[in-house]
Amino acid sequence: MAQNTTPVRSFHGILPPFMLQTLAATTNDPRWFQTLAQTQSLFANSPVRLNPVNRFVGATGPLARLETYDAKGRQTHPGDRARFDGDAPTGDKEVDDAYEFTRAVRDFYVEVHGRNGIDANGMKFVSTVNYGQNYENAFWNGTQMTYGRPGANSPFATFVLLDVCGHEVTHGVTEFVGDIEYYGQPGALNEHLSDVFGELIEQKMKGISVANADWIIGNGIWKPNVRGVGLRHMLHPGTAYNDPSVGNDPQPDHMDRYVDTWSDNGGVHYNSGIPNRAFALFAIEMGGYAWEKAGKIWYAARATAGRKPSFAQFAYHTIEAAKTIGFAADVPTLTKCWAAVGISPSATAVDTRTPPFPGGPFDPRRRNSIVWG
Numbered sequence: 342m343a344q345n346t347t348p349v350r351s352f353h354g355i356l357p358p359f360m361l362q363t364l365a366a367t368t369n370d371p372r373w374f375q376t377l378a379q380t381q382s383l384f385a386n387s388p389v390r391l392n393p394v395n396r397f398v399g400a401t402g403p404l405a406r407l408e409t410y411d412a413k414g415r416q417t418h419p420g421d422r423a424r425f426d427g428d429a430p431t432g433d434k435e436v437d438d439a440y441e442f443t444r445a446v447r448d449f450y451v452e453v454h455g456r457n458g459i460d461a462n463g464m465k466f467v468s469t470v471n472y473g474q475n476y477e478n479a480f481w482n483g484t485q486m487t488y489g490r491p492g493a494n495s496p497f498a499t500f501v502l503l504d505v506c507g508h509e510v511t512h513g514v515t516e517f518v519g520d521i522e523y524y525g526q527p528g529a530l531n532e533h534l535s536d537v538f539g540e541l542i543e544q545k546m547k548g549i550s551v552a553n554a555d556w557i558i559g560n561g562i563w564k565p566n567v568r569g570v571g572l573r574h575m576l577h578p579g580t581a582y583n584d585p586s587v588g589n590d591p592q593p594d595h596m597d598r599y600v601d602t603w604s605d606n607g608g609v610h611y612n613s614g615i616p617n618r619a620f621a622l623f624a625i626e627m628g629g630y631a632w633e634k635a636g637k638i639w640y641a642a643r644a645t646a647g648r649k650p651s652f653a654q655f656a657y658h659t660i661e662a663a664k665t666i667g668f669a670a671d672v673p674t675l676t677k678c679w680a681a682v683g684i685s686p687s688a689t690a691v692d693t694r695t696p697p698f699p700g701g702p703f704d705p706r707r708r709n710s711i712v713w714g
């Protein structure tokens with residue numbers, strides 16, 4: 342596959358922009374405006390680099406190292422050394438959780454996919470907890486994970502969660518595997534892949550089979566007074582939360598309810614619900630552990646799907662991947678699960694649903710707001 346030499350600025354936060362905007366509008370609490378403003382600035386200052394190579398496999402060399410830091414409320418990276426590879430637990434829950442979850446992410450990619458590190462070349466896993474004051478988000482900035490700390494009046498309990506860590510680090514992995522564009526259907530697939538692997542990493546660390554999986558991203562993120570089970574529901578998109586302070590989960594579960602928008606980078610956090618449900622349906626049909634078959638098919642499909650796959654094209658690549666890696670007998674079931682969300686696999690059908698950015702003074706790209714979420 343061709344080497345991509347496009348300059349990349351990478352910034353992904355677990356809370357989508359529309360959720361922060363709803364919180365700002367409904368609570369009038371300055372922390373949400375501060376979080377939005379800081380996110381714009383963090384995006385603008387995130388590292389710009391040439392996306393290196395299409396690295397897909399590689400588990401040679403020493404195991405990727407883990408480095409966990411504590412910013413202690415300062416707006417700084419990486420912060421004070423807190424827990425590195427082999428260190429004993431510190432007794433600080435956020436530090437120890439960030440360390441253990443990153444270790445689970447590292448071990449998942451090595452054990453299941455033979456991938457040592459985000460770049461498949463031993464790149465270390467760096468995490469910072471307790472970032473800033475009033476910074477309500479967790480993000481991947483192209484080089485490391487960072488977790489803010491929810492305030493007393495925040496609806497969020499914590500951002501240091503296993504599937505949140507898996508979701509964000511997987512954005513990093515995606516950048517090194519063909520770097521799927523972050524707009525429209527390719528962007529929704531980028532989000533989808535982060536949800537898939539975030540969920541699979543959690544299922545594997547906890548030894549959960551598909552029969553017992555909850556398919557929820559961000560389980561445990563809400564305080565008990567918020568009506569919600571998480572940020573997204575992969576099996577039943579649109580049912581993760583419904584609360585006056587944060588609004589109603591807007592995810593569609595079928596192409597009939599596809600959200601045509603250029604906001605949220607062309608609806609990346611909305612329409613990811615559609616492939617999420619196809620994946621969950623297929624994994625449940627296969628039974629057993631989702632990372633052993635469905636996850637391997639999706640990982641292989643990602644490597645061949647290129648930079649700008651539509652939903653139909655990505656579905657086609659999952660079917661080709663299933664044939665290539667020894668699961669040809671499951672192709673009829675896979676096709677059925679894509680059909681259940683209204684997607685017909687096609688090698689050539691491009692995304693015709695997502696409207697282009699509007700251009701002019703209101704084009705969000707002018708405000709540096711592209712590529713976060």
Ligand SMILES: [Zn+2]
Nearest residue numbers: 353532535714
């Ligand atoms: Zn994301």
